[in-house]
Amino acid sequence: DIVMTQAPLSVSVTPGESASISCRSSKSLLHSNGITYVYWYLQKPGKSPQLLIYRMSNLASGVPDRFSGSGSETDFTLKISRVEAEDVGIYYCGQLLENPPTFGGGTKLELK
Amino acid sequence: EVQLVESGGGLVQPGRSLKLSCAASGFTFSNYYMAWVRQAPTKGLEWVASITNSGGSTYYRDSVKGRFTISRDNAKSTLYLQMDSLRSEDTATYYCTRDGRIAHFDYWGQGVMVTVSS
Numbered sequence: 628d629i630v631m632t633q634a635p636l637s638v639s640v641t642p643g644e645s646a647s648i649s650c651r652s653s654k655s656l657l658h659s660n661g662i663t664y665v666y667w668y669l670q671k672p673g674k675s676p677q678l679l680i681y682r683m684s685n686l687a688s689g690v691p692d693r694f695s696g697s698g699s700e701t702d703f704t705l706k707i708s709r710v711e712a713e714d715v716g717i718y719y720c721g722q723l724l725e726n727p728p729t730f731g732g733g734t735k736l737e738l739k
Numbered sequence: 740e741v742q743l744v745e746s747g748g749g750l751v752q753p754g755r756s757l758k759l760s761c762a763a764s765g766f767t768f769s770n771y772y773m774a775w776v777r778q779a780p781t782k783g784l785e786w787v788a789s790i791t792n793s794g795g796s797t798y799y800r801d802s803v804k805g806r807f808t809i810s811r812d813n814a815k816s817t818l819y820l821q822m823d824s825l826r827s828e829d830t831a832t833y834y835c836t837r838d839g840r841i842a843h844f845d846y847w848g849q850g851v852m853v854t855v856s857s
Contacts, residue, residue, distance in 0.1 A: 666844070668784070668844070675834060675847040675848065675850055676776075676784065678845045681841065681845070682841070687842055687845060719783065719784055721784070723844075727801075728774075728786040728789075729786070730785070730786075731783070733784075
């Protein structure tokens with residue numbers, strides 16, 4: 628199985644500042660079709676996960692453009708510009724290149 | 740508006756069975772792959788099983804193969820997960836999720852809790 632490793636475990640951010648979360652995969656997530664199959668999800672406290680970013684850098688419907696995804700074949704970054712109170716929660720990266728789909732352990736974002 | 744509503748969870752003894760349902764609305768159910776993802780208490784996300792839009796193909800994580808069965812009824816816009824020979828390690832919140840194939844797991848239900856304990 629492809630292992631997804633996230634860092635840091637938690638991050639504390641001042642509202643209005645930026646935050647970055649890293650994710651590394653144990654195998655390249657770049658398919659021969661040119662698509663990189665890494666995804667980002669946010670689970671707000673007490674809620675279900677929601678899709679933020681698909682195929683490494685595409686913003687999901689309804690997600691503010693303060694969120695952006697980037698990366699290479701095995702190293703990925705979620706950046707949140709101008710963090711707001713509603714951004715608090717646990718962020719997960721995931722890979723859907725091959726079965727089984729796997730997720731990182733999560734990064735908890737808190738406000739200072 | 741896309742809605743996924745799970746039901747059927749509860750407390751069950753080890754070795755017993757439980758069947759989860761997920762009622763879908765707000766989209767053409769038969770056009771989409773679907774999946775179950777679970778989350779053990781205070782833990783991360785773990786994919787359980789997926790099914791193609793026609794139901795013709797199914798996929799499972801190794802730890803549930805032979806014990807869980809994912810199925811669907813497109814006429815009723817409902818997804819199912821039959822869970823047999825349950826173990827304590829199956830204790831989790833189970834989420835029904837739509838697999839958009841481009842935007843994978845783009846909508847999630849509210850989740851249903853399954854507790855396996857004697």
